[in-house]
Amino acid sequence: MSNRFVALLSAFALASVTAACATEEDLLDSEDITSIESNSWGDLSSRPSVELWKGTDGQFRFHLLEKSQEIVFTSQGYSSRTSALNGLLSVLENGKQAGMYQVLTAANGGSYFNLYAANRQVIATGEVHATAAEAQADVQTALSNVTGYQKAWDTATGARFAVKQDSAGQWYFNLHARNGAVQLTSEKYTTKAAALNGAFSTADNGLSAARYQLLATSSGNGYYFNLTATNGQVIATSQVYTTKYSAERGRDAVIALLPVVPLL
Structure with a gap:
């Protein structure tokens, strides 16, 4: 992803997280935080999912996968x-609209x-099939799975990254624990895709304790932590703890949670 977390959260954002202090009792233990509930975002057997990867040609692509993990279609690079x-x-x-699909003939006649x-x-x-009828059936499968994926995204529960838009039109994400508590809040982005990329950057950087800064609030009445990139710039900020x-x-x-949260 090209848009990196490159700035400290604004004073407004810090003020927002300061408003809700958490006590030690509010924290879930690691086992509870990292377990996956049935029919939650983390339960890939209950919903379509997306697999994103970087190929040997340096291009990024993604698959849309059925609940069975069968490939529905593959993106461009x-x-x-x-x-x-x-x-x-x-x-x-566009994938929820039948008119945006077209069945074509492949070079091999499929x-x-x-x-x-x-x-x-x-x-x-x-994928290429022997007949046009099979390809048309795949279109119906794609329509169903795109719709199902969007519904799962919109109604997601459990441990997840949730991308949101604020009243000023800026995008950001929250990292939620299994019980719904917000663990991290990102900086603001101008596009939804950039905020999603920020969530990936959190997963990239957030597994090492060395990437976190533990700090006291300016009032001295609490503590919070920042997740930082390798260049030291802040990626996301926690709530304030007592x-x-x-x-x-x-x-x-957070370190225990990140490996079990599906990004897509």
Whole structure:
């Protein structure tokens, strides 16, 4: 992803998290935080999912997967992770509309479908089948799974990254624990794709305790921690805790949580 977490959270954002202090008792233990509930965002057997990867050609692509983990379609290649995530958002917008699909004939005589954006650029392609009827059936599968994925995203519960837009039109994400408590809040971004990329950056950097700064509030009445990138710039900030020990536990809980939270 091209858009990195490059700035400290604004004073307003810090004031917002300061408003809700957490006691040591508010923290979940690691086992509770990292367990996955049925039908939550983390339960991939209950919903379609997306697999994003960087190929040997340096391009980022993604699959949409059924609950069975069968591939529904594959995206086009993108030069950056943020661009690929923007492509995913386009897929979710256009992939629910039957008119945005077209069944075509492959070079070997088989049939497949393309999914198009509003500008008629190809954003995803289905697998090649022997007949046009099979490719058309794949279109119906794609319609169902795009709709199902969007519904799961919109109604997600449990441990997850939740991307939101504020009243000024800026995008940010919260990292939620299994019980719904907000563990981290990101900086603001100008696009939804950039905020999603920020969530990936959190997963990239958040597994090492060395990436966290434990700090006292300016009033001296609490503690919080920042997650930082390798260049020292802040990625996201925790809520405010009443004691340093609670803040340390909160940091450790985030480190334990990140490996089990599906980003997509």
